[in-house]
Structure formats: structure tokens, C-alpha cells
Amino acid sequence: MTTTGAGTRDPGAVVIVGGGLAGYTAAIQLRRLGHQSAITVVDAEPAAYDRPPLSKRLLDDDFSIGELAFATAGELGAQGIVTRFRRSARSIDPERLTVTLDDGDVLEADTVLLATGGRPRRLRVPGADRPEVFVLRTIADAAAIRGQVRAGTRVSIIGAGLIGAELASSLSRAGALVSLIDPVEVPLEAAMGPLLARELHLLHRTAGVELHRDVIAAIEPTNDVDYAAGTVDVVLDGGGRVRSELVIVGIGIVPNTRLAADAGLTVADGIVVGEDLQTSAPGVYAAGDVAVRRLPDGTLARREEHWEAAQLSGQQAAHGMMGLPVPTRGAPWFWTDRYGVHVEVVGRLSGSGEAIVREDGGGRRAFFLIEEGLLVGAAAIDDPNTVRAARRLIDQRVPVDARLLGDPDIAVRSLLTATRRPETRGTHA
Amino acid sequence: MTEGVIVARVDEIDDGTAITVDAALIGTVDDIAVFNDGGRFYALDDTCTHEKASLSEGWIEDGVVECPLHAGKFCLGDGEVLSMPATRPVACHRVVVEADTIRVIPNPERLRS
Numbered sequence: 001m002t003t004t005g006a007g008t009r010d011p012g013a014v015v016i017v018g019g020g021l022a023g024y025t026a027a028i029q030l031r032r033l034g035h036q037s038a039i040t041v042v043d044a045e046p047a048a049y050d051r052p053p054l055s056k057r058l059l060d061d062d063f064s065i066g067e068l069a070f071a072t073a074g075e076l077g078a079q080g081i082v083t084r085f086r087r088s089a090r091s092i093d094p095e096r097l098t099v100t101l102d103d104g105d106v107l108e109a110d111t112v113l114l115a116t117g118g119r120p121r122r123l124r125v126p127g128a129d130r131p132e133v134f135v136l137r138t139i140a141d142a143a144a145i146r147g148q149v150r151a152g153t154r155v156s157i158i159g160a161g162l163i164g165a166e167l168a169s170s171l172s173r174a175g176a177l178v179s180l181i182d183p184v185e186v187p188l189e190a191a192m193g194p195l196l197a198r199e200l201h202l203l204h205r206t207a208g209v210e211l212h213r214d215v216i217a218a219i220e221p222t223n224d225v226d227y228a229a230g231t232v233d234v235v236l237d238g239g240g241r242v243r244s245e246l247v248i249v250g251i252g253i254v255p256n257t258r259l260a261a262d263a264g265l266t267v268a269d270g271i272v273v274g275e276d277l278q279t280s281a282p283g284v285y286a287a288g289d290v291a292v293r294r295l296p297d298g299t300l301a302r303r304e305e306h307w308e309a310a311q312l313s314g315q316q317a318a319h320g321m322m323g324l325p326v327p328t329r330g331a332p333w334f335w336t337d338r339y340g341v342h343v344e345v346v347g348r349l350s351g352s353g354e355a356i357v358r359e360d361g362g363g364r365r366a367f368f369l370i371e372e373g374l375l376v377g378a379a380a381i382d383d384p385n386t387v388r389a390a391r392r393l394i395d396q397r398v399p400v401d402a403r404l405l406g407d408p409d410i411a412v413r414s415l416l417t418a419t420r421r422p423e424t425r426g427t428h429a
Numbered sequence: 430m431t432e433g434v435i436v437a438r439v440d441e442i443d444d445g446t447a448i449t450v451d452a453a454l455i456g457t458v459d460d461i462a463v464f465n466d467g468g469r470f471y472a473l474d475d476t477c478t479h480e481k482a483s484l485s486e487g488w489i490e491d492g493v494v495e496c497p498l499h500a501g502k503f504c505l506g507d508g509e510v511l512s513m514p515a516t517r518p519v520a521c522h523r524v525v526v527e528a529d530t531i532r533v534i535p536n537p538e539r540l541r542s
Contacts, residue, residue: 021513025513050513050514052499052514070513070516071516307514308500311512311513333500335498335499335500337498342497342498384486384488384497384498384500385486385487385488385497388488388495388500389488413445
């Protein structure tokens with residue numbers, strides 16, 4: 001092992017299983033922290049690439065692995081990061097710290113990071129395995145959907161969460177005839193608060209997307225002779241039938257915990273990790289969508305699935321593997337792009353507290369939730385800097401006045417500057 | 430002859446904000462964003478290298494601009510990427526502050542040929 005960094009632990013040779021955002025970030029962060037030994041990233045995918053555009057820009061012209069990749073093989077090589085793409089890990093041995101690949105190769109490690117992410121949750125109804133039914137998680141999934149969609153293609157999207165909603169936007173913009181099916185009247189209320197969730201959900205209807213509030217009973221071939229083979233009916237529990245050439249299921253993900261479970265690691269709704277992102281097996285860490293953190297009081301945190309959470313988790317894992325203090329996290333933040341609007345959300349917008357809507361003359365709206373004089377959540381449509389300011393108000397626990405926050409003539413950033421301690425920014429008096 | 434173009438007076442760009450200089454006006458391939466971060470002025474290509482967004486509308490703080498779209502972070506001083514999703518740096522231009530004027534000297538590699 002090469003001695004590296006100033007941490008209390010030398011990770012030695014690191015094998016990272018999973019080259020998505022968390023795994024890739026961990027690799028880069030290890031190098032930034034001065035780690036010099038071997039790093040190998042294993043992933044069944046063709047590259048380490050960015051996934052948000054898969055739903056948001058699905059039908060755009062510049063959609064390619066080259067555009068989506070975080071780095072070229074050459075750039076990774078220059079950082080001394082060895083990649084084993086198009087290979088998956090078959091098993092890990094937590095005692096000997098080895099990773100066995102599907103081609104029989106055994107990678108020897110001193111530290112293993114599991115960043116295996118999640119896979120789309122499958123619909124459990126008759127016909128869910130028909131060839132007309134797709135999911136979206138990888139670039140291959142995206143390419144398969146792209147290959148099926150033309151102007152006028154009838155597409156049913158099952159699930160109106162972030163992925164389903166963004167797909168509805170991308171596909172309807174490309175001229176597909178989209179039906180969006182979800183049992184909830186206003187999806188995403190818990191994630192973005194009832195006011196914003198409702199406003200965004202209405203955009204579907206404005207764009208001509210047909211909304212069905214229902215659950216799926218079955219997916220059946222269409223018997224009608226006027227329709228080509230490969231057309232199906234999505235049969236709704238309420239009795240309706242939605243004729244579709246393509247069905248896309250977006251009902252969440254299931255964490256890929258099999259490797260960890262087979263190796264005897266503690267697994268709940270994800271691979272359980274401590275504050276330093278180490279699993280129950282010494283030398284084995286987990287990060288990203290697949291990891292679930294045990295809090296100091298022994299309870300498990302909610303597993304996170306947003307982009308930034310994966311990025312920060314990868315950074316934290318690198319610190320943990322180096323035995324360095326793990327950087328603290330602020331309020332969770334995410335964005336969604338649909339129907340030409342850019343929405344950002346930070347913190348919590350549902351549950352207890354005082355909800356405030358701020359509306360400027362131009363129709364721009366921001367949403368806040370205050371509890372006990374502190375901001376706990378904020379969101380805005382096409383007004384990212386209000387959310388970036390709110391995020392700092394939340395993380396720095398700056399007391400806020402509901403009246404000022406609701407006043408569109410007062411920039412939210414000024415609330416931060418006014419109360420910021422002078423030493424945080426030298427040039428300010 | 431003095432190099433570059435006077436783009437603003439120092440009091441025309443508030444702290445924590447930026448202006449854009451039209452590419453056609455300054456002769457570059459992209460608009461240039463001129464930032465005021467705590468009284469220090471910086472100039473970068475305005476378009477984020479990740480997706481089409483104007484960095485002049487980003488969050489400016491502590492020598493960093495955060496893209497308004499997906500929060501990729503760039504160093505104001507040299508345009509280097511500090512945080513994904515951006516992976517390629519933005520071009521950086523020289524800024525000269527004389528008395529109360531801000532002059533930008535475009536990066537020769539970013540001049541329109």
C-alpha cells in the first residue's frame with residue numbers, strides 16, 4: 001500500500017462497483033484528496049455518464065453517450081482510474097476484499113465501494129412483461145424508447161413522479177400522444193409541497209397530455225383489427241382502456257443490494273452504512289442511491305435518490321475511505337426540467353409549518369415553508385437564485401421574517417447578506 | 430492603443446450580480462459575463478459548458494459562479510470546473526479595473542475569426 005493523504009486510514013487499492021454519479025464522484029474525490037494507489041471502476045454500462053438528460057432531453061438531437069459521459073477513457077486514464085465497463089460484479093468477498101466479475105476475473109482490493117444504484121421497479125400486473133413495455137434507467141433503455149417514438153405514437157406513461165413527468169414533457173414535445181397514469185390526484189406533493197405540485201401537474205394538461213387517475217389492472221394486446229400488431233390496451237382498474245403502442249413504467253427504483261446481501265452485509269431498504277459510509281463489513285463502503293445511513297440514534301435515514309445526493313454521497317465516501325472527517329450535508333436539493341420550465345426545490349415543503357407564496361409582477365412564483373422562525377424549504381419556477389439563496393438561509397439557520405420572504409420587492413439573497421456574519425466574506429463591512 | 434473594451438462602470442454591476450457583453454460587440458464567439466464578487470470583477474464566457482444557460486444569471490459567491498440551471502460550479506478566476514454536472518471549463522477573459530471603469534480583454538482563443 002502507498003501511504004496517502006492526511007487521513008487516518010489508507011484506502012490502498014480501491015475497487016468501486018458502479019460507475020454512476022456516486023461511484024465516479026468517489027473516484028475523482030479520492031484523487032483530489034491525494035489518494036495515489038490503484039482505483040478500478042466496474043460497471044455494466046459503456047461509460048460513467050450523466051442520467052438526468054435521459055428523461056429530460058430524451059428526444060434531443062445531441063443525445064449520445066459521448067455527450068452524456070462524465071469523462072473520456074483517456075481523461076480517466078490520466079487520473080490513474082482504471083475502468084472495467086461492460087463488466088458487472090458477480091460477487092464480493094468481504095473477508096478477503098475481492099470482487100469477482102462476470103467474466104471470472106477476480107479484482108483484489110484493500111477497500112471496496114458499492115455504488116450499485118437501483119433498478120426500475122417493475123409493474124406487477126398481467127402483461128407487464130410484454131415487449132411494448134419499457135422502463136428508463138440506462139442509455140440503452142433511452143435508446144430503445146427513442147427508437148419507438150414518432151409524431152403521433154400513442155404512449156402510456158405509468159407513474160407521474162419526476163421521471164414520468166419529465167418523460168411526458170419530452171415525448172409530448174416530440175409529437176407523441178401521451179397518457180399519464182397515476183393513482184394520486186396530485187403526484188409529488190410530499191417532495192415539492194401541495195401548491196407547486198398542483199401547479200406543475202396542471203402543465204401536463206396544458207401540453208395536451210391526457211391524465212388518468214387510476215391504477216393499472218393489466219396490459220393486454222388490442223384485439224381491434226384496425227390496429228397493428230404490437231398495440232396494447234393499458235387496462236385501468238376503473239375499467240378504462242388506454243390504447244398504446246408504447247408503455248413506459250416509471251414507478252420508482254429498487255436498490256441493487258444483492259451483492260451486499262449475498263456477502264452477508266447488513267441490508268435494509270438499501271445497504272446500511274454508518275457516518276463514514278462504511279457498511280457492516282470493515283473495508284467495504286457504500287454510496288449513492290443504494291446506501292441508507294444509520295443515524296447516531298440508531299434509526300435509519302430515508303434513502304435518497306436525487307442527483308445531488310448521489311454526488312455528495314460519493315464525496316463523503318471518499319472522505320470516509322480516507323479516514324477524513326466526512327463533510328456535512330445541507331438540506332436536500334433537486335431540480336426538474338419540463339415543458340420549458342426549470343424548477344428547483346430545497347428542503348421540505350410538505351408537513352408542518354407556515355406556507356408562503358411569493359409572486360412577482362412577472363408571474364414568477366416561489367414557495368416557502370417556515371417553522372419556528374426558520375426556513376425549512378423553498379421552491380421556485382424559473383427562479384433558481386431564489387432557491388439558491390433560500391438554501392443558504394436554511395443551511396445557515398438564518399432567522400427569517402415571513403413578511404419579508406413573501407415580498408417580491410425584496411431579493412431573498414438580501415435576507416442572507418443582511419444577517420450574514422461579516423467574517424464569512426472578507427470584503428463586506 | 431488600449432487593449433480590450435470598456436464594458437461598464439464599477440457601480441453598474443452590483444455585488445453578487447453580473448452583466449453580459451454581447452459577443453458581436455466585443456468580437457468573441459460567445460457573450461462574455463462580467464461578474465462582481467465582493468468588489469472583485471471577473472469575466473468568463475457566458476454560456477455554461479454543460480447545457481445552454483447564461484452564467485451571468487448564476488449564483489455568485491466566494492470566487493465561484495454556480496450555473497442557474499443545474500448548479501455546475503466554475504471558478505471565476507480561471508473558468509475551471511469545481512463541481513459537476515459541468516465537465517469542461519469555460520473560457521476566461523482578462524479584466525482590468527482602472528478608476529471606475531471595467532475593461533475586458535478578450536481571450537485571443539475566443540475571438541471570432
